[in-house]
Amino acid sequence: MADININTVNKYFGDVHVIKDVSLDIKSQSFTVLVGPSGCGKSTMLRMIAGLEDINSGTISIDGQVVNDLPPKQRNIAMVFQSYALYPHMTVFDNMAFGLKLEKRSKDEINERVNEAARILQIEDYLQRKPKQLSGGQRQRVAIGRAITRKPKVFLFDEPLSNLDAALRVQMRVELAKLHNELEATMIYVTHDQTEAMTLADDIVVLDTGIVSQKGSPLELYDRPNNMFVGGFIGSPKMNFISSKILSKSSDATEVDIMGMSKISVSKMSASSSEGDSVTLGIRPEHLVVNGDSDGSWESKVFVVEKLGDVTYLYLEKDGEPLVAETEGHSEIKVGDTVKVGFPAGRCQLFDSSGQAFK
Amino acid sequence: MTILNLLFIVFLGILFFIAYFHISNYLLDSYGGSSVKRYNFENSIRVIVFIAPAFIVLFIFILYPVFETIRLSFYDKFGREFVGLYNYKWAVNDPEFRRSILNNLVWLLVVPTLSTFFGLVIANLADRIWWGSIAKSIIFMPMAISFVGAGVIWKFIYEYRGPDNTQIGLLNAIIVSLGYEPQAWLTIPIWNNFFLMAIMIWIQTGLALVIFSAALRSIPKEMLEAARIDGASELKIFFSIIIPYLEQTILVIWTLITIIVLRIFDIIFAMTNGEWQTGVLANLMYDWMFRGGGDSGRGSVLAIVIMIGVIPILAWNLYKHRQEQKI
């Protein structure tokens, strides 16, 4: 119903090139999450789709129609802002009815739609309050309610939950997922929160300084990052990176050296690599094996132990490079212990010197 | 014109502007929309609709006059013939002009300084006394009064009766009760200027006071407490903490009052009409606008001299604005 096609879009703020040749196809009724470091252009992307920023070149189309020059109100979208952006002088009801009133809907219809949205979001009791009299979570619901009442084809969320506390965030996250199922609309969602991205998304788009680094399902990005940036960005704690060198190449595997201590053969290939190239080996903390069987291993001192209950993080080191390993919740390992660290070859990624992943 | 007529045109005048904005926007709202071209067109028209009235007024009442005044200063009294620097030469050689410049300078030196000083002192005193806010209200009150009204108030204070009569002016009554001769204060050259300035100080101190009060409230209390714990006396705190902290505010208030004083007209016009050597530039200018059928050349020169006084402030404001824009 509402595909969004973004075609080689560029955006400049003065001389600053903020969005660089971005092309994206977002499927109708999908939930797409935009992630990336601060300042990479996520909000700008969203605002361009909303029609709040002009586009310097390229096209954005919604549902097959190029919307480059359409004002926000004609794009059939709704947007939820990080700061809620409620109208402080209006009641919750009026906040939610504002758009409908501007469309000159009948009173009955406005009542019906606002009440419907309020029911979905469980804010029926607050309809006559002013935003000031609401808690953060309630305000956020009103902001979402304001978007729902207009029944748009596309919802745009810009870090909607980042002002909420952790517990509320989890709760709202679940509700957003339900909402998506219920409303059957296309949703684009910007967040800094890994968990939100992984749990909500049909597709995650990783932006890096105005370029789409990778787009794919959460697990695709997690298991097969296109490059070091995505590898490092997705997952928490961060993926460990270990400098290494290619020892030899065979038809289906690459053998690399782990700083002379051990060798490992990885079933990944890159056409452009050759023997002797430096590569970076990426391994996620949960795949590091502590005091157990693995393909390559070395000894390391434990510097810090973080016990979170369900898991324990060990801060280790490899020739001066810090590493994080994840082990079971009730680990006996103490600070100062020396442990054997290793990993299974199948779990690691290889990146060439420009950061591209071996496939 | 009857009062009813007056009411009617007042109503009409205000309604005109409301109607202008409402009707033009209403038309735009119902026109715009369906296509991209229309939308862009609508937007650019709307900018014009929003800006036009203010811009036209700005142009007619500020921008054009500034250039026209500069032009007129090089023309004869009717603004017809080019006379070069004649008007400026006249000004330099005119004793009245020199007197006015001198008076203006003294005003500029005395009034902003004393108003700022009193404002600062009173703000500090009032800040720590429980009836301080009432005191502030009272001292601030003259700000609401017109200069002419203030003129009447003070003229009454300065009122002079011959030595044989009961003095009904407060100042002379005090003087007489102390055993001195009553004086016609406003007619004593040089000194009378200060009696006029007193009125201005009486008014402007309130302005300084409220701004200082607001600024004082923004001083972090911890800073003062820390100083007290360090054993600094109140006087020491005032001079080495509060004053430096308020440096910017002092400057702002001082310039604000300077601008007001530079164009001071009403007080002198009402009290002495520039006689007994109390004239200032604005009064002289008003005079020349009408004297001998009006002399737009000389009047313009005087306006420009006043303008020159604000140019440093203007430049400073623009500079500050540019800095803010950059951030």
Next chain:
Amino acid sequence: MKKISLSSILSQLLLLFFVIVWIIPTFGLFISSLRDKDLLAISGWWTALTTTEINEIYRMSGMESQIEEDGYFKIKGTLFEDNSGKKIESFGINSKKINEFKIGDIAIFKDESEVILDENGNYEWRSKSEFQKKKGKRLFTTSLSPPSFTFENYREVLFKEGIGRAFVNTMAVALPSTLIPLIICSFFAYSLTWMRFYGRDTLLAIIIASLVVPLQMSLIPILTIYNDFGALFGVAAKSYPGVWMAHTGFGLASTTFLLRNFLKSLPNEMMEAAKVDGASHYDIFLRIIIPLSIPAFASIFILQFLWCWNDLLVGLVFLDQVPSEIILTAKLKELLGSRGENWEILTTGAFVSMTVPLFIFFALQRYFIRGLVAGSVKG
């Protein structure tokens, strides 16, 4: 502790001194405006609460009012108007000896007619022979006048001296001169803050520069424009609409500047949310900006209104000094010239001119101060 309380007493005294110095001039004016005009002319206002000794000359009635009674021809009457409250101490029949008689004494004139006077000013003048003169004789009285206050001066000033009309005129000048700039500047400030167009920054810089341009720079060219305009269309050059526009012009920069500063503080995201909701700029202006700007409007309204109400120069230059157009300040200035000795008129007139500003001051001080403090940033 002792030292602290001493310094606190000192600062209280100092502040008290300032307060007294600052309030006394206005207080004196107010008291004077309520005093009897005769008392006002001969005694300082600070004596208003004490009894004052006054010497006056009165003339008794002439022959027409005489009656015959007990073998005398009598003229009865009273010297004072009703309930003046004055009490006569002593009186005389000769300008050289004005304190010659006490109350109860019988004063005898040269023609052998005699007069008795009570302390309230009732006299009985009798003579054996018929009174022949149209004019009565003079009495010199020394009386004590208790404090007395009256609204007589206000009645006089409002209805006879034209201050009442000037009050209406001033309102007719000040109200539109405040509302018109508020209306057009709010749109102007809105577009400077929330609309994008070519030349916006330049326009803003012009506003900042115009803030400090003195009024005097505009007077001569504007007056010329008005005169030409008047000549061209055959209407009076000086008129109410003319003065409104002049005030609008002179207040435009500061009104715009203050409003823009306020609008800039509103969150950008709220405007964008409204846009996404389908609001046009006018919708945003009417339904979001205006309701949220009420406090700012109040402050700016007060500043501009007081400025227009208190203005003299603009009203002097752009209005004719005729009863139907003259404003309060100009009227006061005129009275200062023509009635310079009539303090009852001047003080009352001045106080009438101050009523509106003082009302605003006391009722809306908070907004007034907020506006001033915000405006002071423009330095």
